[in-house]
Amino acid sequence: MKILYTFIPCVLFVLCSCTPERNKDRSSVDARIDSLISIMTLDEKVGQLTLYTSDLDVTGAHIRKGYLDDLKAGKVGAIFNAIGADYTRKLQQISVDETRLGIPLLFGYDVVHGYKTIFPIPLGETASWDLTAMELSARISAEEASSVGLHWTFAPMVDVSRDPRWGRIMEGAGEDTYLGTQAAIARVKGFQGDDLAASNTVLACVKHFAAYGAAQAGRDYNTVDISERSLREDYLPPFKAAIDAGVGSIMTSFNEYDGVPATGNRFLLTDILQKEWGFTGFVVTDYTSIMEMVQHGIAADTLSATRLSFDAGVDMDMQSGFFEDKLGILVKEKVVSEESINNAVRKVLKKKYALGLFEDPYRYSNAAREKETLMKPEFLEAARDIARKSIVLLKNNKQTLPLPKSVKRIAVIGPLANSTNDLLGAWSGQGEGKNCISLLAGIQAAGAGTVVYAKGCNINDDSLQYIAESVKVARTADVVVLALGEAAWMSGEAASRANIELPGVQQKLADEIFKTGKPVVVVLMNGRPLAIPDLDKKADAILETWFLGTQAGHAIADVLFGDYNPSGKLPVSFPISVGQVPVYYNQKSTGRPFDATNKYTSKYLDVGNEPLYPFGYGLSYTQFDYGEITLSKHEMATGDTLTVRCVISNVGQMDGKEVVQLYVRDLVGSVTRPVKELIGFQKIMIKAGESKELTFEITAGDLSFYRLDMTYGAEPGNFQVFVGGNSRDTKASAFSLK
Numbered sequence: 137m138k139i140l141y142t143f144i145p146c147v148l149f150v151l152c153s154c155t156p157e158r159n160k161d162r163s164s165v166d167a168r169i170d171s172l173i174s175i176m177t178l179d180e181k182v183g184q185l186t187l188y189t190s191d192l193d194v195t196g197a198h199i200r201k202g203y204l205d206d207l208k209a210g211k212v213g214a215i216f217n218a219i220g221a222d223y224t225r226k227l228q229q230i231s232v233d234e235t236r237l238g239i240p241l242l243f244g245y246d247v248v249h250g251y252k253t254i255f256p257i258p259l260g261e262t263a264s265w266d267l268t269a270m271e272l273s274a275r276i277s278a279e280e281a282s283s284v285g286l287h288w289t290f291a292p293m294v295d296v297s298r299d300p301r302w303g304r305i306m307e308g309a310g311e312d313t314y315l316g317t318q319a320a321i322a323r324v325k326g327f328q329g330d331d332l333a334a335s336n337t338v339l340a341c342v343k344h345f346a347a348y349g350a351a352q353a354g355r356d357y358n359t360v361d362i363s364e365r366s367l368r369e370d371y372l373p374p375f376k377a378a379i380d381a382g383v384g385s386i387m388t389s390f391n392e393y394d395g396v397p398a399t400g401n402r403f404l405l406t407d408i409l410q411k412e413w414g415f416t417g418f419v420v421t422d423y424t425s426i427m428e429m430v431q432h433g434i435a436a437d438t439l440s441a442t443r444l445s446f447d448a449g450v451d452m453d454m455q456s457g458f459f460e461d462k463l464g465i466l467v468k469e470k471v472v473s474e475e476s477i478n479n480a481v482r483k484v485l486k487k488k489y490a491l492g493l494f495e496d497p498y499r500y501s502n503a504a505r506e507k508e509t510l511m512k513p514e515f516l517e518a519a520r521d522i523a524r525k526s527i528v529l530l531k532n533n534k535q536t537l538p539l540p541k542s543v544k545r546i547a548v549i550g551p552l553a554n555s556t557n558d559l560l561g562a563w564s565g566q567g568e569g570k571n572c573i574s575l576l577a578g579i580q581a582a583g584a585g586t587v588v589y590a591k592g593c594n595i596n597d598d599s600l601q602y603i604a605e606s607v608k609v610a611r612t613a614d615v616v617v618l619a620l621g622e623a624a625w626m627s628g629e630a631a632s633r634a635n636i637e638l639p640g641v642q643q644k645l646a647d648e649i650f651k652t653g654k655p656v657v658v659v660l661m662n663g664r665p666l667a668i669p670d671l672d673k674k675a676d677a678i679l680e681t682w683f684l685g686t687q688a689g690h691a692i693a694d695v696l697f698g699d700y701n702p703s704g705k706l707p708v709s710f711p712i713s714v715g716q717v718p719v720y721y722n723q724k725s726t727g728r729p730f731d732a733t734n735k736y737t738s739k740y741l742d743v744g745n746e747p748l749y750p751f752g753y754g755l756s757y758t759q760f761d762y763g764e765i766t767l768s769k770h771e772m773a774t775g776d777t778l779t780v781r782c783v784i785s786n787v788g789q790m791d792g793k794e795v796v797q798l799y800v801r802d803l804v805g806s807v808t809r810p811v812k813e814l815i816g817f818q819k820i821m822i823k824a825g826e827s828k829e830l831t832f833e834i835t836a837g838d839l840s841f842y843r844l845d846m847t848y849g850a851e852p853g854n855f856q857v858f859v860g861g862n863s864r865d866t867k868a869s870a871f872s873l874k
């Protein structure tokens with residue numbers, strides 16, 4: 137039985153009686169935590185810095201054998217991959233009742249795009265450009281996760297990535313730093329809510345710090361070698377924004393930065409995170425990344441890996457067990473001070489306190505709440521709405537879409553047409569295929585005409601045996617809906633692809649179906665941009681649906697039949713060919729920008745420079761017309777605000793939402809600047825036949841960057857400003873900053 141409760145009731149009393157609601161006095165919380173630390177042994181302290189996976193769910197290669205014995209010995213402060221109100225309660229009981237001090241455990245899990253009700257993969261959801269939707273899906277995910285005993289999600293993942301080969305691009309917000317920053321803020325707010333002590337919010341963990349998305353050649357875990365300028369400008373802002381939004385924890389990344397693995401990188405974890413940004417939450421490593429420092433070749437043994445990571449600023453060791461095994465030795469050898477251990481413990485205990493765990497360690501492990509919370513009808517409704525908002529219409533020749541409900545016969549063909557598991561995507565928590573609406577089921581439920589189905593081929597093998605049958609089925613139909621793409625396992629962690637075309641024989645299937653001459657609507661399901669120039673040439677319409685989650689089939693059917701007018705825009709460029717990668721909209725000009733008439737300019741011999749579909753691109757069933765931009769002035773001083781106005785008209789037949797995007801270009805700087813940079817966007821509804829004037833405000837802050845001397849700020853000079861419905865097709869004007 138715990139000592140805390142029996143031998144020193146006064147300490148327990150002070151820790152438990154001051155509920156976060158009743159006592160907002162930080163200094164008294166600190167004093168209470170300090171008094172707890174003062175009675176902890178070194179092993180117990182290190183225990184608070186130790187995180188192990190349970191064997192209930194597996195998200196990495198190695199399980200620490202005997203972690204339950206460690207737990208009973210008070211040597212574990214946090215557990216991940218333990219789920220369910222009953223199971224978390226059972227483990228919590230061990231920690232509370234069987235350890236000397238009875239300090240409650242923190243339960244973490246990768247609740248990345250839903251726990252049981254699964255939302256679109258984050259990349260797809262970002263295509264909604266709807267921050268309210270992003271916040272809502274995180275909010276619902278927190279409701280569900282907290283009802284099964286979880287306190288902590290390893291999300292949001294905010295790694296900017298310009299490389300579609302990288303499987304983890306599906307977990308983030310795409311290629312753009314500004315959009316990624318807005319998404320990060322929305323998601324942190326959604327998970328954490330206004331009050332961590334509320335039993336329906338969870339502690340968020342922004343990851344992976346830092347620059348993980350810049351893995352060379354898009355190969356997961358690979359080396360990162362980028363300039364500090366790019367680190368600060370392209371990769372760090374979403375982390376900083378998450379911290380400013382109050383995120384309570386941060387996870388290191390597997391990669392190295394500037395020759396030092398992130399988990400042992402003092403520049404990242406101490407100089408930037410703590411000294412520059414003043415982060416007060418705790419730093420957890422990614423899975424076994426302390427151990428991996430030996431393989432990286434930066435530490436010769438366990439002891440030096442432990443020292444390197446702790447000295448760099450890591451507070452909690454996920455899964456290596458190195459802190460448990462070696463931190464005590466380092467303290468005894470006086471290489472690490474006990475005071476620095478106390479500091480790390482303090483950060484962890486503060487979060488446990490903020491979550492209300494000292495008040496009631498079991499408040500989140502409530503079987504009745506779990507039962508009534510998971511997959512509530514309103515959660516499913518929200519999942520359907522967010523899913524349809526995430527769909528991007530890439531092509532729509534001769535208004536093939538929306539399909540009339542009067543259509544007589546629809547052939548639903550393709551290896552993903554009747555899939556459910558795949559539609560959940562990677563990192564889908566406890567989502568289950570049996571709860572997911574397939575495309576076929578969604579179309580059937582829409583009740584339009586006779587629906588016939590053929591699989592066509594498998595997702596990823598060479599077998600051509602089903603193609604003939606599917607061609608026959610296509611011939612009987614008025615329209616073909618062809619579901620193509622990737623299996624869920626083809627993106628996510630350790631799921632990079634060197635070839636980003638359609639896997640297996642899907643292109644062959646598509647070519648045979650196109651030959652029937654029937655109108656073909658391709659529904660893409662995938663976790664990354666795919667190179668699909670042939671589909672783009674031959675399909676009548678293409679819908680990018682990512683992996684939309686539990687309600688995928690209904691959401692896609694809503695769009696197919698025009699019950700929802702698509703409004704998504706790509707958060708990442710789609711290359712024509714993998715050879716163009718990285719291809720992203722905010723590139724630099726180079727000294728020899730492309731010029732078709734001049735051989736000696738920056739280009740390929742066999743493919744253009746432009747992507748197939750640019751960042752920010754997406755069609756609607758209606759058409760939007762952009763008027764010329766007007767500016768409140770053409771010269772602004774540093775303290776001024778410049779107003780940009782643009783009238784957007786819906787000149788089509790249907791009401792629709794448009795994502796209006798604002799970009800700038802700094803023409804001459806002390807360092808070169810991108811040809812376009814997103815600095816604002818608004819998603820607005822415009823009724824058919826109506827026009828709306830939109831205003832954006834620009835300040836010097838929006839024009840700031842890391843200058844030659846690495847100070848941050850704007851530089852006087854000339855700028856172009858662009859407004860448009862994607863990063864390529866824009867209206868432009870100009871101004872100068874004095």
Ligand code: NOJ
Nearest residue numbers: 195196246290422423629
């Ligand atoms: C490794 C992944 O990189 C990370 O994102 C995840 O949170 C942990 N495993 C825990 O599952």
